[in-house]
Amino acid sequence: MKNTLALTLAAALALGASLTSTSSAQDAGKVDFEKQILPILKESCFKCHEKEHEDNGKIKKPKGGLRLDGAAVIMKGGKEYPGENVVAGKPDASWLVKTMTLPDSDDLAMPPEGKGDRVTPANIDLIKKWITEGANFGAWKGVE
Template sequence: MSTPTFRLPCMISVCLIASSAYSAVSFEKDLLPAITKKCVDCHKAPHVENGQKKEPKAGLRLDASWAILKGSENGPVLTPGAPDKSGIYESVMLPKDDDGHMPSKGEDLTKEEIALLKKWIEEGADFGGWVGSVEGMPAGAMTESAKPYKPRPHDLFYAALEKEVKPLADGVLAKAKAAGAQVSPVKVDSPLVRVDFLTGVSKCDDAKVAEILPLKENIVQLDLGRTIITDGALKTIGQMPRLVSLDLRQTKITDAGLESLVGLKKLETLNLYGTEITDAGLKHLARIKSLKNVHLWQSKATKPGVNQLSAAIPGIKVSIE
């Protein structure tokens, strides 16, 4: 798995496996076997092969915890707590025909393995005592890799949101799963959850979204990218008081539908990549003062419209190209 200069793709989430949803990911048990099988051959300590010395691609080694933390010749590839800022995750999420997609050859990571990688990073990227190869390890690397993960501001934000939120009942979770939803806590032992339908995007319509309404108090992240929802689903979403991140990329929602979201007081990130949203829709978004990031790649919005949105919400980051 080689590592080019990483580009930030659109905000993409993947389904999380129910069997691991409510327990912390073990790097050595859950991730290392896949990385060893599919990635390490190209990303290990310098060695001689067929009489020639081979260096790890892009200078990135994945055969040791300290080496992963060190990163590649292009810089860090792992930011604990932030998959969207971790090249090791972003590269496996790129389309196969993208030059940056990894692994560049051989078998790809499965959806389950990618989901575990994402969850592991979100939980702080704890290697759990695994060190790996010590060949070439600089002095002090062990101490550096053993530093505890410092919670990000978002972790504290979620902790505040958890107050007075009850864990979801098994029956409620079962019904959501039956509707095709993948549900996972945002962190270990948290009642707050992320939801997506990525195992069946072509079947996720407005009715399916309505079936997760019983989870509304607990949902903080919702990914409906590439589903067949319409504005009707946005009326359901507008009833989720703790929703922080919403992915609507490549759906058929319209400007008018965005008005249903103006009551979301906690919404910070909204992905509208590949939609038909225009400047008219941005006028509705201007009323959501909690917004911090809006992604408008390949939408119908214009730079003047983006400028107006930025003026309405100081400090907001809007990506349009």
């Protein structure tokens, strides 16, 4: 009886060890773009940074030429800072983050003054972490 217990315990430990070495366990601490970042952008930025579409008979173009509704267009960036909207590994060089942290009075503060609540510091930290980790979109492609 004692031996069986010891064996079971050893097997359980071995299983635990093999589980922690799988890649899914390694990814477990990483920020998930679709689950954690996309909702922030939807709430604070999509209103002005989506693909050109019609709204109440009006053509709405993405402001500043920047779209945030797809992985490729997020990396492509806008008119003023093409290729610098998200710089993988460098949150401080990424305009997505910079515009969120600029003071209200700055023309490039996002969302623009009076056009929505600023992104919370906790959510800005989350976006910075996602960029530091390599700005990985996982399986998400969004709108092409």
